[in-house]
Amino acid sequence: MSIEQPPKPVTYWDYVGTDALLDLQKPLTDAHDEMQFIVVHQAFELWFKLAIYELRGAIAALDSSDVATGSRLLKRVSCILRTALLGFDPLITMTQQGYAEFRNALRPASGFQSAQFRMIEILIGIPRVTGSDGNERFYWESAVQAGVTFTHFMEKYHQQLLAMYEETRDRSLRHVMLRVTEAATGHVGADAYRHLFNHRDQFHELTSLAETARDLQQAMLDFRLHHHKVTVFTVGEHAAGTSDAHTGNHPSCAGYLLGVIRDRSTLFPELEEALGGAQAGDRG
Ligand code: HEM
Secondary structure, X not given: OOOOOOOOXXXXXXHHOHHHHHOOOOOOOOOXXXXXXXXXXXXXXXXXXXXXXXXXXXXXXXXXXXXXXXXXXXXXXXXXXXXXXXXXXXXXXXXXXXXXXXXHHHOOOOHHHOHHHHHHHHHHOOOOEEOOOOOEEOHHHHHOOOOHHHHHHHHHHHHXXXXXXXXXXXXXXXXXHHHHHHHHHOOOOHHHHHHHHHOHHHOHHHHHHHHHHHHHHHXXXXXXXXXXXHHHHHHOOOOOXXXXXXXXXXOOHHHHHHHHHHHOOOOOHHHHHHHHOOOOOOOO
């Protein structure tokens, strides 16, 4: 008769996977500052992973009209991104000289190739845009010149991102949020939000959802503003990036990033339109 062994007690290191996690930092050079560069990027990717998970949860809840859960999970996404943003601070302590010691070894890789950042944008609801040749594409496809930074990224992730886009075409955060607001107010598009904001006392949960979505939009903008700041501090305003993707159109990498800030800050256009004229436009 075999005697059953007591189950092995759970340990912190197995549960968290510390051995595997702490074995993932593999600098390409001996430069002192490269370790923090890798750790900061890895920490961002972990936060992105959680943001995607919670964003999917929020969308699923809203899609089944559970506004309270959707709103709570969306608040969490916003909180996660704001926490992740603090990760830029240690990078700003790096001097241009400190970065220059290992920067060339990273070419032609770039944060441009972060697929999870693109997934967050897709889940939030960025549209594909029609180019001058009549073809639809993601804005990051229009922004770049041909080059290996871009082609490597497209080879590895384009199909996956496209599939995600198709899957969420009418189920992105922007779409499901608008749908529940339209259903509750009986108005369509920006008018639904106008009605909401003019009758806040009747729609507490939905108003709070819309405000949380605006906070998420600000958190994404804050990511870009902090990111631009770290670029100016660590490579300067006029330097080219490590990638070969943008230098043709945009002489400096900081200039490219400013262009994205200028063009991509509105994530919920109906909501912003409503807030531009909430009183005047309300017909409800
Ligand atoms: C010293 C620090 C950093 C520098 C100098 C830097 C520089 C740049 C530059 C120049 C670009 C423009 C695209 C290109 O030229 O390829 C870019 C894009 C990007 N980087 Fe960074 N980056 C830094 C840190 C980070 C960190 C910590 C993250 C966190 C994940 C990150 C994520 C991204 C993302 C997502 C993009 C694409 C942005 C967009 O298209 O809006 N970067 N980065």
